[in-house]
Amino acid sequence: MEPQSYARMPRVKIRELRDDYARFELRDTDASIANALRRVMIAEVPTIAIDLVEIEVNSSVLNDEFIAHRLGLIPLTSDRAMSMRFSRDCDACDGDGQCEFCSVEFHLMAVCRNDETQDVTSSDLISSDHTVVPVDFSDATIDASSDGISGNKKGGITIVKLRKGQEVKLRAIARKGIGKDHAKWSPAATVTFMYEPEIHINEDLMESLTLEEKKEWVESSPTPVFDIDPVTQQVMVVDAEAYTYDDEVIKKAEAMGKPGLVEINAKQDSFIFTVETTGAIKASQLLLNAIEILKQKLDAVRTSLDTVEADDQFGELGAHMRGG
Amino acid sequence: MNAPDRYERFVVPEGTKKVSFERDTKIMDAASFTIEREEHTIGNIIRMQLHRDPNVLFAGYKLPHPLQYKIIIRIHTNSRSDPMGAYNQAINDLDKELDHLKNAFEAEMVKFSRDY
Ligand SMILES: [Zn+2]
Numbered sequence: 096m097e098p099q100s101y102a103r104m105p106r107v108k109i110r111e112l113r114d115d116y117a118r119f120e121l122r123d124t125d126a127s128i129a130n131a132l133r134r135v136m137i138a139e140v141p142t143i144a145i146d147l148v149e150i151e152v153n154s155s156v157l158n159d160e161f162i163a164h165r166l167g168l169i170p171l172t173s174d175r176a177m178s179m180r181f182s183r184d185c186d187a188c189d190g191d192g193q194c195e196f197c198s199v200e201f202h203l204m205a206v207c208r209n210d211e212t213q214d215v216t217s218s219d220l221i222s223s224d225h226t227v228v229p230v231d232f233s234d235a236t237i238d239a240s241s242d243g244i245s246g247n248k249k250g251g252i253t254i255v256k257l258r259k260g261q262e263v264k265l266r267a268i269a270r271k272g273i274g275k276d277h278a279k280w281s282p283a284a285t286v287t288f289m290y291e292p293e294i295h296i297n298e299d300l301m302e303s304l305t306l307e308e309k310k311e312w313v314e315s316s317p318t319p320v321f322d323i324d325p326v327t328q329q330v331m332v333v334d335a336e337a338y339t340y341d342d343e344v345i346k347k348a349e350a351m352g353k354p355g356l357v358e359i360n361a362k363q364d365s366f367i368f369t370v371e372t373t374g375a376i377k378a379s380q381l382l383l384n385a386i387e388i389l390k391q392k393l394d395a396v397r398t399s400l401d402t403v404e405a406d407d408q409f410g411e412l413g414a415h416m417r418g419g
Numbered sequence: 420m421n422a423p424d425r426y427e428r429f430v431v432p433e434g435t436k437k438v439s440f441e442r443d444t445k446i447m448d449a450a451s452f453t454i455e456r457e458e459h460t461i462g463n464i465i466r467m468q469l470h471r472d473p474n475v476l477f478a479g480y481k482l483p484h485p486l487q488y489k490i491i492i493r494i495h496t497n498s499r500s501d502p503m504g505a506y507n508q509a510i511n512d513l514d515k516e517l518d519h520l521k522n523a524f525e526a527e528m529v530k531f532s533r534d535y
Contacts, residue, residue, distance in 0.1 A: 101471040102512035107523045109531040119527075127467035128516065134460045183426065276425050379528055386521045392461055393510050393517075396438055396454050398503060403439050 117370040117378035121288070129288050129366045135385040137283045138274040139392075141181075142173035142375040143199060143227055145279075147192070147268040154262050155215075155255045165254050166267055167279045169217045170230040170373040171199075177384055179271045192270055199227040201267040207257035215263055216251030227269065230374035282381055284371040290361035292338045294320070300356050301330050308351065315347035336367060428488050431456050440503070449477075449495040450502035458482055462490040468509040474500035 105124040111117065121129060148163040155162070182192030192198055200223040207213040217229035229251060255263060274281030304312065306323075309330050313321045318337040321330055321344070338359065348356035370378045431437055435455055443449035454461065462480035469478035477495035494502040 100512055100515065101468070101508075102515035102519070105516065105520050105523065107520065107527045109527050112528070112531055119524075124516070124520075125467055127463045128513075131460045131464045139460075183430065273429070275429055379524075382524060383521060386517050386524075389460075389464075390514060390517050392457070393514055396457060396461060396465075397510055398438055398440070398452075398507060403436055404441065 112379060114377050115284075115372045115374050117368070117382065119368050119370075119382075120291070121366045121368060123364055124366075125364060126290075126366075129368070131389060132382070132385050133286045133288055133368075135389050135392075136286045136370065136381050137281055139388050140282050140376075140381060140384045141176040141179075141271050141273050142280050142282045142373075143171045143176050143179070143269050143271055144277075145169065145171070145201065145267045146270040146272065148265055149267075150263075150265045152262050152264040154260070155257055156261075157255050162255060162263070162265070166220075166265075167277075169220075169252055169254075170375045171227050171269055172230060173227070173282065173375040174380070175224070175226050176271050176376075177387070181272070182270050193268055197270060199224045199269045201269060202265070203254075203267070204264050205257060206262045207259055210259055213257045215254045215257060217254065218251030219254075220267070232374065282372050282375045282384075284373050286368070286370050286381075288366040288368045289336070290340075290363070291365035291367055292335050292340070293360045293362050294332050294335050294338065295358045296330060296332070297356055297358070298329075300353055304351075304353070312344065312347055312351065312356070316344050317341055320344070423486070429456050442502075443495075446495065448498060448501050449493070452492045452494070452502075452506060453489055454492065455489050457490050458488075459490075462492060464513055465492055465506070465509050468513050469494060469505060471512075472496075472500070472505055472508065475505050478505075 103124050105128070106120075106122045108120040108122075109117065110119060112119075121132075145163075145166040148159075148166055150159045150162070153159055153162065157165075180187075180197040182188070182197040183190065185192065185194060185197035187196045188194035188198075193200075202221045203215070203219055204221075205213065205215045205219055218231075220229055222228045232250065232252070257263065272280035274283070301309070306328055309323055309328070313323060313330060316338075318334075318339055318341075320332065320334055320338045322333045323329070324331055340359075340361065344357055345359065348354060370381060372378050372381050376384065437455050438452060440450050440452045443451070459482065462482065466478050466480045469475045474496050475494060476497055477493065480490050480492045482490050492506070494505055496502055496505050
């Protein structure tokens with residue numbers, strides 16, 4: 096007999112979706128699932144990041160570890176990460192962490208030969224795997240000769256600047272990892288969710304206010320949640336989600352001697368997610384990977400026939416008493 | 420200098436079982452499950468899922484200490500169920516929910532790219 100299931104069937108609605116950004120509604124579930132997804136997206140979805148740097152030449156103004164740290168923080172395209180091995184689990188290279196199954200090799204060579212300052216950027220990194228390369232932030236809509244942020248000519252993330260005669264030459268090994276180990280492996284720039292607010296205006300009580308009072312009450316909200324209809328002069332909700340659960344309008348109503356003017360509840364089963372990635376993976380893929388990782392985690396904590404009964408109290412005697 | 424390695428937080432040491440359980444010696448149908456190298460992410464979803472099971476009288480989890488990388492889930496059921504059964508069913512139901520969520524999101528992605 097199939098045992099009764101208490102599983103929920105959540106619903107999703109996407110509001111906005113770009114490569115590195117997603118905004119969606121999650122309904123018919125609870126905060127534990129929403130929060131588990133958020134936590135997994137930030138700290139447990141794997142990406143690839145530089146983890147070992149061998150510096151051959153460095154005559155720049157930055158010391159070796161400074162450059163190594165900066166290299167580690169450069170986001171690399173990590174669609175391969177889910178199917179890659181962690182170096183610690185890799186038997187092909189016996190924990191060396193330098194084989195094709197668990198690592199990607201990078202080379203960087205830069206010499207400044209001109210009087211002009213030379214930028215060494217993430218686009219100077221030469222990858223051994225064309226699917227794992229520094230994330231390209233250059234926007235086709237912005238003038239291609241400059242990335243508009245750092246002012247460097249070729250785009251990419253600035254690593255170090257060289258003056259005439261200075262040189263950087265290094266080899267770097269990128270490995271699979273998770274944000275829990277080091278934040279450089281986190282694919283998430285921001286992942287947040289909010290409870291969907293439910294706002295009820297007591298219309299009868301609201302109509303007992305003068306237009307001046309209505310304006311004053313609407314203004315009391317620090318975010319633009321309410322507005323007044325210019326024709327009917329009725330107070331209406333223009334953007335419920337702008338509400339930050341600050342209670343200001345409720346306090347204002349009480350101060351005006353109109354308690355119960357508005358009732359605001361957080362719906363316990365509806366969430367609005369905002370997901371922004373570093374570019375290492377797409378925002379939509381981040382959610383799908385998080386679901387997959389969470390499923391794997393659940394699978395790992397299933398009990399099986401060889402799950403042992405902890406027996407700290409009696410030790411071997413306990414096992415003996417149970418006939419073991 | 421004597422800080423534990425970062426991977427200590429999520430790699431189960433060799434010779435240690437991921438999950439073990441201990442029956443309560445005084446109460447019928449009560450037990451504690453110790454899960455190694457897990458924290459609130461897993462603890463909280465299992466606890467909340469157990470609360471949806473009417474045969475579960477009590478379900479709670481704790482992270483005993485921030486430097487002990489394990490959680491303890493305590494379950495007490497009525498006689499129609501048992502802690503092991505309730506625990507496994509909670510995991511299966513969560514797995515089902517996540518499968519559904521994955522399909523729902525993928526369907527929504529197709530719909531979204533068509534409509535907008
Ligand atoms: Zn390897």
